[in-house]
Amino acid sequence: MNSVTADEERILRVWTPIILRTILVAAIAILLVGLVSIAWQNPGYYVARFHSLQKVGHPQNRETIATLVAASLRGEPRQIMTLGLMVLTLVPLARVAFCFLLFVRERDGTYVAFTAYVLIGLVVGVVLGRVG
Amino acid sequence: MFILLGLLALAVGAGFIGALSGLGGGVFIVPALLIFAHVPMQVAVGASMISVVATSAGASVAFVRDGWTNLRVAMVLECATVTGAVTGAYLAGIVPSWVLELLFALMMLQSAYFTVTKVGDSSVPHGDALAERLKLGGRIPAETGGDEIPYGVVNVPGGAVLMVVAGLMSGLLGIGSGALKVMAMDYVMHIPLKVSSATSNFMIGVTAGAGALVFLSRGDIATVIAAPVALGVTAGALAGSRVLPHVNVQALRTMFVGILLLIAVEMGWRALSGF
Numbered sequence: 307m308n309s310v311t312a313d314e315e316r317i318l319r320v321w322t323p324i325i326l327r328t329i330l331v332a333a334i335a336i337l338l339v340g341l342v343s344i345a346w347q348n349p350g351y352y353v354a355r356f357h358s359l360q361k362v363g364h365p366q367n368r369e370t371i372a373t374l375v376a377a378s379l380r381g382e383p384r385q386i387m388t389l390g391l392m393v394l395t396l397v398p399l400a401r402v403a404f405c406f407l408l409f410v411r412e413r414d415g416t417y418v419a420f421t422a423y424v425l426i427g428l429v430v431g432v433v434l435g436r437v438g
Numbered sequence: 439m440f441i442l443l444g445l446l447a448l449a450v451g452a453g454f455i456g457a458l459s460g461l462g463g464g465v466f467i468v469p470a471l472l473i474f475a476h477v478p479m480q481v482a483v484g485a486s487m488i489s490v491v492a493t494s495a496g497a498s499v500a501f502v503r504d505g506w507t508n509l510r511v512a513m514v515l516e517c518a519t520v521t522g523a524v525t526g527a528y529l530a531g532i533v534p535s536w537v538l539e540l541l542f543a544l545m546m547l548q549s550a551y552f553t554v555t556k557v558g559d560s561s562v563p564h565g566d567a568l569a570e571r572l573k574l575g576g577r578i579p580a581e582t583g584g585d586e587i588p589y590g591v592v593n594v595p596g597g598a599v600l601m602v603v604a605g606l607m608s609g610l611l612g613i614g615s616g617a618l619k620v621m622a623m624d625y626v627m628h629i630p631l632k633v634s635s636a637t638s639n640f641m642i643g644v645t646a647g648a649g650a651l652v653f654l655s656r657g658d659i660a661t662v663i664a665a666p667v668a669l670g671v672t673a674g675a676l677a678g679s680r681v682l683p684h685v686n687v688q689a690l691r692t693m694f695v696g697i698l699l700l701i702a703v704e705m706g707w708r709a710l711s712g713f
Contacts, residue, residue, distance in 0.1 A: 345442055401643065
């Protein structure tokens, strides 16, 4: 075993798996709803979209979260799937956020700084994607 | 419907082989999408990156529970991998496909080398001054039972430099770069192999997640391909990890190396013909 404190043990072994699993199951459920509805309602759109991606390459699906959520609530399968993929990326984000809280509780300044850097890196990723 | 089922089948196969070989689904799904689904490199990279996040999320629960993951090492090195991944994912939108294909071929050669040379441990009982200050050392159970054995960590800067490269490749190519991460921890930082593998698995999700966030917010993820691929690779990886204890992986090693070399040749050829 690694030299972890009782708090680290508890958070690693009990809370992190429960929350990560919940987010993962939610993401998979959303993705499945989107996939089944696209295959059921509009298979022609799926095929057309696939063939256009083969030719064009860049999908250019840039949408705001508000538009995505609104379209998903209207039952648009592609936007439902995009939302599912976004929820999926919350899993690693949540994991880092957990570690951040853990080190804050332990008052371990060095590791708070390391974890904050990783979190900021993830946010910078989103910003770079928006401007890039 | 046929296209959707075909993509799912490809993804399940890639996830299954990825789990059996220990190299992850990304290494196999990118070439599978290029060769069998005829999609462009950037689309394959985006879909693969999402599948790496999904597989890692699925596996993370088991890996964190096993007690081998060294959280502190993971956090220090994630600073390096996330920097590399965000830079790589940003560059992936600019770099021409042939460069990506060439880099992919090189990564396959590195994975093949890793698969061939993956041997014993080179762990050390005490870490160097920097690692001790960062409290990076840990303890692992003795194979014969009895007291736990302490291990130290050395050469953190050297490991971090390799981790930036691993992150960069992850962001550019949509793979987890697990083979490179384990090599950096095992060979350069002298962390015990089992701890390196578990810690690398823990880090892969965050690295790929950083890249996926860049791709997603840029609108560069082809949802209709990425969604079935993510689901299929995860299902294949889960099946692979169930089968893993019952197969002789050593016997399959030659086959994995053969597949990796074939992929390297195919990707190298694509790069040269696209140049």
